[in-house]
Amino acid sequence: MAGHEVIVRPFSDVHRMGNKVVATLLHDPTVEGLDVALYMDGSASMEDEYGPRGVLAKLAPVKNLVEPQMRWMLEYLASKDRDGQVRVAYWATGDGSQLEEVGLLSAVQAKEFRFPGPRAYGKATVMLPVLRDFVAHMKQQVQTGARRGLAVIITDSQLSDGNDVRAYATQVAKEIAAGRLPRMSFVFVGVGDQVDEEQMEEISHETYPGVGHLWCHRIADRMEEMAELVAVLVDETMTVAAGGTIYDEQGKALKSYEGRLPAVLEFDVPPECKAFTLEVAGQRFTQPIPEEHEDEDHHEEEEEPVRASAPAPAPARKHGGHRH
Template sequence: MAQLSHAVEPFGDVNVFKSLNGLSVRATISMMPHVENAHTGLAIDASVSMQRMYGVIRAPTPTVRPNVVEPIVRNMSAFLSQFSSDGKCSNIYWACGSDGSAIEEIGQFSAEEVKNAVYSGPKRFSWGKQTKLLPPVKYFAEQAFKDSSCSIGAIITDGIIDDLEDVKNYCMQLGQQMASGQRLFLKLVLIGFGSAVDEAQMEELDDMFEGSNLRTPNGKEVDIWDHKLASEIQKIEEIFSEIVDEDTIVLESGKILDNQGRVVKEYKDGLPAKLIFDLPAEATGFTLEFPGGNVTQDISEVLGRL
């Protein structure tokens, strides 16, 4: 699988796969879903390497720098709170403490309340010397989202994850619980912040359920992880790009054409927010036509990576 780095609006994610007959495409149309009993959370990396982004410079001489984390986190938390049924988003610091395994709760904020929230780093714990992802994942799954029918956790990081295999093992257990009906919908979005992120690790998490054949009791594929690079997010709605599915109808009709103008799929009974279709092996793009307009997406940037 290869994911486009720049999807044309209104697409959120566009993923391209090789198939027996050519290419297979899975694309989402960006929109904000509305679900009852939904909850959201935002986990912010508080490891030592993040200090500069919070405006904290310790050595050799304390220096005042802009806090670039705070405005981004305020905007993201405000957006996530609109999806939550109680109108609030749970905020935590993660990767705290000497071994990077501590969690520090910041609070639950509405879109209005978060305007005055302060994000200057952990207070109860020291800045983390490692980046342990399992603790915030468990915090969301076992505490903040325990009784939620639909939950989304966005996790911001700036570096390499030190416990990737532990996270994958735990998430596979969560996926099995979702498949058996013991747990309801959970989506985690890992957001890479800065130039030191390991995108290969992020992709490994994103793809961990490929080939697992796990499905929920209502037939939905289990896929807990998504990943984004902050530098490539064009609009904040992209956080929800993997939340929507084939049952979410966004327009009355539509059709997909390959770059030669041939119709490869038609949606006469409603255009869903998640599109799945095939293209010829030689295709370098596709066009979505819908009442009142059309949009063309080039996919040539990923063809060499398939």
């Protein structure tokens, strides 16, 4: 393509062949402006997973099952975040309702970061402070360009405040529907056999007027499966579910896509058309159409769903969980 031709994000390549346009997406446009946070369970039931500390750590090699999973998750989640930094905190610490903030971590920092567990393991598993923290965080981030929020919450226990969580989530959904908060998604992952799957389902099954589902959840049998499961869930949650529509310069719909938006968009345009607009998830992206070059060798590409690279889905488990 000629040097003066401009390709606008989220497109990576655009060709014109007569009245046909082939446009390749660089990434899923609904992930534009995404701000990500990771909240890791810091309750007392997690102590064995983090391994012994202090004098006990000197008696035998420490096997921290959480740390490699945290590093893996953060490297993946940072690739989704708009500025490559994920907000990280331990939750359910102290009396069970406290948060211990770790900070903002990039993928590079996460590779070597130590996750020994919170300073004080929690006596209960209270999630409401997590939701309040994330909402407050998103209100701040909107001021600097955030358009959507994703909170990943890990637990190995039954929640102490399930009803409070559901009530607060209902209020959050109302704020989103009214346009006072950006769209948010909560990925809720349980680990081990002490989680309350029925409680997780009650929270995740809720639908809210004008918003739909806020939650998705699944359960991993072992800590070693956690990061892989989170990556799969996030990837599924962030893909385009509502399809999209292509318009010409006069606002006439040229093509509509139902279900997932493919990675390669192919559509016909009027001979005089100089640009097209993709509308998806309430966002509009206008791309000038390059002039056709007869010497270019064009190849049609197979349409594939827009997906960020992620590990293969985790193997089937006795706790299958659900995604919404």
